[in-house]
Amino acid sequence: MIKFFKFTLLSIVFLMAGVAQAKDEQKMTAPAKPAASASADNAKSAALIDLNSATEKELATLPKIGDARAKAIVKGRPYKGKDELVEKKILTEDVYAGIKDRVIAKQKSTTAKTAATDKKK
Numbered sequence: 802m803i804k805f806f807k808f809t810l811l812s813i814v815f816l817m818a819g820v821a822q823a824k825d826e827q828k829m830t831a832p833a834k835p836a837a838s839a840s841a842d843n844a845k846s847a848a849l850i851d852l853n854s855a856t857e858k859e860l861a862t863l864p865k866i867g868d869a870r871a872k873a874i875v876k877g878r879p880y881k882g883k884d885e886l887v888e889k890k891i892l893t894e895d896v897y898a899g900i901k902d903r904v905i906a907k908q909k910s911t912t913a914k915t916a917a918t919d920k921k922k
Contacts, residue, residue: 849905852880863900870896880906 850859852874860871873891883906886892892900 848903850903852883852886852904852906853878853909854907863903865896865899879909881908882906 850863852860857868857871857875860866860874861868866874870892874886877885877889877891880886883901883904884897885906887894887897
């Protein structure tokens with residue numbers, strides 16, 4: 802009887818190992834995903850936090866950015882580029898490296914200003 806249980810247990814172990822190996826092989830041979838579309842790029846840029854318009858609370862959600870750094874970022878506005886955070890000595894290189902892929906420095910559209918000015922003339 803004990804031999805039967807040992808055999809059954811060993812069979813289950815080998816069966817589970819085979820299933821796990823088959824899943825690993827399936828992952829390795831799965832076809833490559835197609836390149837990201839423009840809508841995926843738009844979704845990614847929409848997820849970026851704009852340094853020129855984000856609230857202190859939104860900025861504080863970034864890694865290594867607390868309330869004090871968020872206030873300093875808001876105080877240093879406007880930014881022409883996100884790298885100005887280091888140039889203006891608001892963030893260290895180390896902290897900037899941790900957030901640079903999650904932020905953007907959008908510029909205000911001058912088209913609306915120009916259109917309003919043209920209407921006045």
